[in-house]
Structure formats: C-alpha cells, structure tokens
Amino acid sequence: MATVVDTLEQVREKVEADERLDFEDGLTLLESDDLLGLGELADLARRRRGGGDEAYFVQNLYLNQTNVCRVKCKFCAFAVTQKQEGAYTHSPEAIVEDALRQRELTGFTEIHMVGGESPHVDFDYYVQIVRQLHEAMPDVHLKLFTASEIHHMSKLGGLTHEEVLRALRDAGLGSLPGGGAEVFADRVRRLVAPGKEHPDEWFDVHRIAHRLGIPTHCTMLYGHVETYAERVDHLLRLRELQDETGGFLAFIPLAFHPENTVFERRGWKQSAGTDDLKVIAVSRLMLDNIAHVKAYWIMMGMPLAAVALHFGANDVQGTVVRETIFHAAGATTETEQKVEELVRYVREAGRVPVQRDTLYNEVRRWAS
Numbered sequence: 001m002a003t004v005v006d007t008l009e010q011v012r013e014k015v016e017a018d019e020r021l022d023f024e025d026g027l028t029l030l031e032s033d034d035l036l037g038l039g040e041l042a043d044l045a046r047r048r049r050g051g052g053d054e055a056y057f058v059q060n061l062y063l064n065q066t067n068v069c070r071v072k073c074k075f076c077a078f079a080v081t082q083k084q085e086g087a088y089t090h091s092p093e094a095i096v097e098d099a100l101r102q103r104e105l106t107g108f109t110e111i112h113m114v115g116g117e118s119p120h121v122d123f124d125y126y127v128q129i130v131r132q133l134h135e136a137m138p139d140v141h142l143k144l145f146t147a148s149e150i151h152h153m154s155k156l157g158g159l160t161h162e163e164v165l166r167a168l169r170d171a172g173l174g175s176l177p178g179g180g181a182e183v184f185a186d187r188v189r190r191l192v193a194p195g196k197e198h199p200d201e202w203f204d205v206h207r208i209a210h211r212l213g214i215p216t217h218c219t220m221l222y223g224h225v226e227t228y229a230e231r232v233d234h235l236l237r238l239r240e241l242q243d244e245t246g247g248f249l250a251f252i253p254l255a256f257h258p259e260n261t262v263f264e265r266r267g268w269k270q271s272a273g274t275d276d277l278k279v280i281a282v283s284r285l286m287l288d289n290i291a292h293v294k295a296y297w298i299m300m301g302m303p304l305a306a307v308a309l310h311f312g313a314n315d316v317q318g319t320v321v322r323e324t325i326f327h328a329a330g331a332t333t334e335t336e337q338k339v340e341e342l343v344r345y346v347r348e349a350g351r352v353p354v355q356r357d358t359l360y361n362e363v364r365r366w367a368s
C-alpha cells in the first residue's frame with residue numbers, strides 16, 4: 001500500500017517535471033499530514049515557476065461603502081438591515097473626504113473597497129463613488145466591488161454584467177477584488193450562502209472583466225462545511241478560467257472566522273494554523289497559472305503569514321488601514337500594520353521585502 005511519503009513523492013515527480021497536478025493530486029496533498037513536506041513542495045513549485053526571494057506587500061486603504069445587505073450569508077458578521085442599529089451607507093462625497101484624510105496619514109497606492117448589497121441605493125451611487133474617487137486621487141488604484149456586488153448592480157440598474165463593468169471602468173475602476181467566491185460547490189453554497197447568486201455569475205463577471213482589460217483577484221473562503229474534494233474542485237475551476245483569460249492577478253485563501261456568526265453558537269472554532277498553511281501550500285501547487293498567492297495577514301496574523309512565505313505564499317497583502325469585515329467576525333490582528341513591521345517580519349522569514357502597486361510593479365525594495 002502506498003504511504004503518504006510515497007504519494008507526496010509522486011506529486012514531487014510531477015512538480016519537478018513541470019507536469020500539471022490533477023484532482024487526485026489535490027486530494028492527496030490535502031489529506032497529507034506531512035506539513036513540512038507540503039511546504040517544501042509548494043516552495044519548490046513557486047521557484048520552478050519563476051518565483052524568487054521577493055515577498056510583496058502593498059500600501060492600501062480598506063473602505064466599506066455600506067454594511068446594509070440583503071443577502072444574509074451565514075458566515076457574515078458584518079451585514080445589517082437598514083433598520084438595525086449601526087447601519088450605515090456613506091455618500092460618495094463622504095467616502096472621498098475620508099479617503100483624502102487617510103491619504104495624508106499613510107500615502108497608500110490602492111483603495112480596496114467592498115460592502116453589503118444594499119437594495120436602498122441605485123447603480124449611479126456606485127458609478128459616483130468610482131468617478132469621484134478617481135477624480136480626487138487619479139494616481140490611486142481603485143480595487144472596488146466583488147463580483148457579487150457587480151451582479152447586484154446589474155439587478156439594480158437593469159443592466160448586463162458587461163454594461164456595469166464598462167461604466168465602472170470608464171469612471172476609473174482599476175481592478176476587482178476576489179470576494180464573493182466562497183466555495184463554488186452547490187452543496188456548500190446552499191448551506192452557507194443560500195441567498196447568494198449561483199457561482200456561474202461570479203465566473204461570468206470575472207470572465208467579462210478580463211475581456212474588458214480589468215484584472216481581478218480570486219479567493220476561497222475555507223474552514224467551514226466544505227470537504228477537501230470541494231476545495232480542490234474550487235481551485236480547479238479557478239485554474240480553468242485563468243487558462244482561458246489570464247486575468248487573475250493573485251489568489252487569496254480566506255480563513256473562515258466563526259465569531260459573531262450562527263456558527264459560533266454551534267461551537268465552531270477558527271481554522272488551526274496548520275490548515276491555513278496547508279491551504280496556502282496546496283493552492284500554490286494546484287494553481288500553476290496564477291503568479292501570486294497571498295497570505296492574508298489580517299486573518300492569519302503576521303507571524304503565521306511570515307511562515308506561509310515558506311509554504312508557497314509570496315505576498316502578505318498590505319498595510320491595510322481599517323479593515324472591518326473580518327474584524328466584525330472576530331479577527332484580532334492590528335488593523336494598521338506599519339510598513340516597518342511588515343518589513344521586519346518578511347526579513348526575519350529570510351525574504352526580500354518589496355512594496356508593490358496593485359499590478360505588481362515594484363514601488364520600493366529593502367535589502368534582505
């Protein structure tokens with residue numbers, strides 16, 4: 001009978017021969033308990049595909065335009081109804097004013113903004129946000145709105161995904177973040193996000209965005225009800241679209257935080273660090289056509305994110321001013337990570353810290 005070591009060796013042979021891994025390989029990797037072996041294999045794959053010693057980060061500002069949402073995903077601790085205490089919907093003017101104020105403090109190069117799917121705004125609200133931000137800060141890259149939000153806008157405006165994306169692009173949109181993907185398998189969606197549109201819509205939005213020259217990101221929210229097979233299926237679907245379009249800039253695995261959700265009342269706990277590292281490693285190994293895998297420190301903490309740089313990750317995301325969605329769900333990491341701290345962690349991990357812009361152009365490099 002083949003041992004785990006044997007099966008990892010079989011995957012290693014494929015990696016060394018630059019052969020594409022298949023569904024069974026993905027399962028084998030996730031079922032393996034040889035965590036260090038997985039990390040080593042993922043790092044080997046990263047380097048064979050052109051990765052070096054660089055570990056990237058971006059200076060970015062996180063904003064949420066509204067926390068009012070009609071969808072009610074079961075894993076979400078952020079959304080409220082319009083009538084609930086604490087509900088907010090910021091005007092485009094207020095968002096611009098806030099961003100300008102923040103810029104004086106941090107000098108970010110990117111704004112990352114997502115929010116709830118509010119039925120109380122119209123499509124022009126979104127266009128105005130993009131236009132006014134772009135006019136106020138033309139040199140800042142606008143990474144705004146998940147595919148789910150784009151789909152929501154198409155319903156609000158009676159428009160196609162393409163019409164929505166064209167209008168936003170023409171107003172100054174630079175790229176899309178990767179949220180809303182969750183786990184694509186129908187079974188999982190029914191359990192955790194029954195109110196969300198079918199994953200086909202997520203793919204349609206990203207495919208059209210790529211065709212229109214709008215690069216996007218992709219994610220997987222893991223650590224809830226999904227099986228290993230459903231994780232691998234998710235990764236393979238992303239790989240397939242990337243084969244077709246080449247438009248994904250980076251993959252970001254997102255660990256599920258049960259705090260303040262219905263799952264906390266059922267006694268669920270956050271994923272263990274070992275699973276986080278395993279997901280990073282397997283993502284790197286399976287996604288042979290996506291150049292960047294992020295260890296999202298806001299969710300896993302900077303010490304583990306630094307370790308993840310040896311498990312296939314090559315990016316720790318950003319300085320992240322004011323992240324609220326995952327903090328509503330209990331993430332306890334500092335929301336304003338200073339550049340010096342990021343640099344220190346990356347250096348201690350033996351990597352070269354490189355500040356990048358959204359499109360992975362180098363902004364600044366530190367000695368290792």
Ligand code: SF4
Binds near residue numbers: 070072077078
């Ligand atoms: S995850 Fe997004 S779509 Fe789902 S309830 Fe929360 S804000 Fe709404």
